[in-house]
Amino acid sequence: VRYSKGVGILLTDGAHDTLICGNVITDNHSDGILVSGPSTVNNAIISNIITDNTGKGIRLENGGNRMIPPPIITSVSPHIISGTVDENTPKDSHVEVYADDEDEGAELLGSSSIRRGEFSVSADVPQGKKYHAILVHPNGDTSEFGPAYPLIRRVSRFVFTSTRDRNEEIYMKSGNRLIRLTDNEAPDNTPKLSPADGRKIVFVSMRSGNPDLWKMSIRGDELKQLTNAQAPDYDPAWSPDGRRIVFVSERDGNPDLYILNLEDNTITRLTQTQAEERYPCWHGDKIAFASKQNGNWDIFVVNADGTGLTQLTNSPANETQPVWSPDGGEIAFVSDADGSEDIWTMKADGTMTRNLAETPYPEKDPCWTRDGFILFSSQREGGWEIYQIKPSGGNATRLTTSLGENTQPSAK
Incomplete structure (x- = not known):
């Protein structure tokens, strides 16, 4: 043939x-x-x-x-x-x-x-x-060819959101083992591993009837509700020391950034604009986030005390979901500048933007690993699956396989 x-x-x-x-x-x-x-x-x-x-x-x-x-x-x-x-x-x-x-x-x-x-x-x-x-398999089912050896080193453990059991739940992939961490009738999503040891997960759950922040261990136990506002709370991200969480809340009417201090449970409002803000990510004393302050989505950086607001992108395209590289020198993000949503990188000052994937299929949820790879979600092979790619681009390695949607990876 x-x-x-x-x-x-x-x-x-x-x-x-x-x-x-x-x-x-x-x-x-x-x-x-x-x-x-x-x-x-x-x-x-x-x-x-x-x-x-x-x-x-x-x-x-x-x-x-x-x-x-x-x-x-x-x-x-x-x-x-x-x-x-x-x-x-x-x-x-x-x-x-x-x-x-x-x-x-x-x-x-x-x-x-x-x-x-x-x-x-x-x-x-x-x-x-x-x-x-x-x-x-004995019934004849045959897989695709597996990844090439010598292998691109695959991330050893990550958590993600999946609908493989119909409802949005949080899973952990550890080597070839798949572990379900949540099992609740309400949706659970947006898991983020704690930065220092990766032993805790902050996530968003509807189990109280409203999107709120929750915390659990990587075993799925030690469950604790962190916020309980009448308005939605979502998009959590840890501070580098694991003592605070920045998140988006609509508790004052507009989606703005807030910081939760886990030691005394106080919440401080970080941004106060009329525009919508989403997707905060913390590195050092700076927080990157996406905002519609100029009509379309752009990426900004602000100090953790609310000072020093700086705009990094300014194009007709929409740029969202910024995530810092481990050393803080680069930011991966999502942009539709080439027509479809792709994974891009840029220097931390907003220069030297680069499209890593360049596929016609939607891609989102970038996440850096500690050893410098980028995980992301893509529909390049049909349904939403999670992939790994080098920050220099090239071929991506698929990490999940499911009839459900697999998105929102978080790794250390």
């Missing part, structure tokens, strides 16, 4: 129990194989040569093959390739390992059963290649 002007092999509209085996799928102008749709399931893709396609070698979207997560290769030696699979992988699944110059599967190196969430393939491993694996 080659030289197609589109997808090499398309499975959609409820196609099921298909076996794609022993084919050469190459040089197509889109994905090698596309499996799309919630009823397009149980399709086995095994022992194929899939390479040099313009898109992905195998792409799952909109629930195709139940969007099963791919394996992750963690170790490569001259004669053994090993790795891990998702903890919910069913018994009798197996993994196939491939080598390729890019991100597909030009050469099948071998297959392996799974034992205690791990796999190991014995092979004469060709040097100078990238190595990928696919997971095949």
